[in-house]
Amino acid sequence: GNRAAADADLFAPPFEPAGEYKDVAVLAVGLRGGDAATTTAAPAAYLKRLYRLRRRLTAHFQAQAGVLYRQSGDLLMFLFGLLPAAATKELQALHALLPILQDAGCVAPEKRSPSGDDLQPALGLTSGQAIVGLDDTPGAAGLQAVGAPLRAADLLQQRAHPGELLIDQAVFDKAGALQDRFYALPADSVQGAGRVYAYRRKTLT
Numbered sequence: 001g002n003r004a005a006a007d008a009d010l011f012a013p014p015f016e017p018a019g020e021y022k023d024v025a026v027l028a029v030g031l032r033g034g035d036a037a038t039t040t041a042a043p044a045a046y047l048k049r050l051y052r053l054r055r056r057l058t059a060h061f062q063a064q065a066g067v068l069y070r071q072s073g074d075l076l077m078f079l080f081g082l083l084p085a086a087a088t089k090e091l092q093a094l095h096a097l098l099p100i101l102q103d104a105g106c107v108a109p110e111k112r113s114p115s116g117d118d119l120q121p122a123l124g125l126t127s128g129q130a131i132v133g134l135d136d137t138p139g140a141a142g143l144q145a146v147g148a149p150l151r152a153a154d155l156l157q158q159r160a161h162p163g164e165l166l167i168d169q170a171v172f173d174k175a176g177a178l179q180d181r182f183y184a185l186p187a188d189s190v191q192g193a194g195r196v197y198a199y200r201r202k203t204l205t
Contacts, residue, residue, distance in 0.1 A: 019133020124156025
């Protein structure tokens with residue numbers, strides 16, 4: 001009785017979420033350092049590096065038509081395809097990622113420090129249809145998005161090494177001339193993500 005009434009109140013007017021299906025490219029960015037960084041690094045120093053990198057990446061992707069829709073701890077997620085642009089949503093995201101991947105701050109896996117001093121992004125990029133809308137309920141974050149490409153992007157960033165970009169088949173198919181920058185990982189290397197491709201790292205300075 002009371003529980004049913006309380007649940008009904010959650011969706012009573014004025015709760016009227018507005019949303020629509022959108023074809024988007026979803027970029028998930030996990031900000032990570034060495035495996036033991038969060039247990040051995042000085043907390044204030046680690047958070048200072050984390051927040052500085054988070055601000056830098058957010059400013060960069062927003063300048064490249066990426067829309068930030070989730071920011072939580074060491075995870076950032078952006079949507080491409082919501083703002084007008086000349087390129088496809090997949091190429092928008094890939095071209096925004098290239099300077100990050102070529103950045104000397106992205107240390108090759110074999111050169112990573114276990115201390116966490118080389119805190120850097122692990123990246124997952126997917127493409128597909130999602131429900132995107134605005135939530136005006138009290139305490140809501142505003143822009144909301146749900147759907148398979150969002151879960152897949154998060155899964156890829158979890159599997160990526162720091163400094164590595166993983167993309168799904170949908171992004172690879174739309175990568176055009178950038179396809180030769182990627183190589184296919186073994187089948188089922190990332191369970192639940194279908195065919196996955198990794199960025200072919202060039203020598204960093």
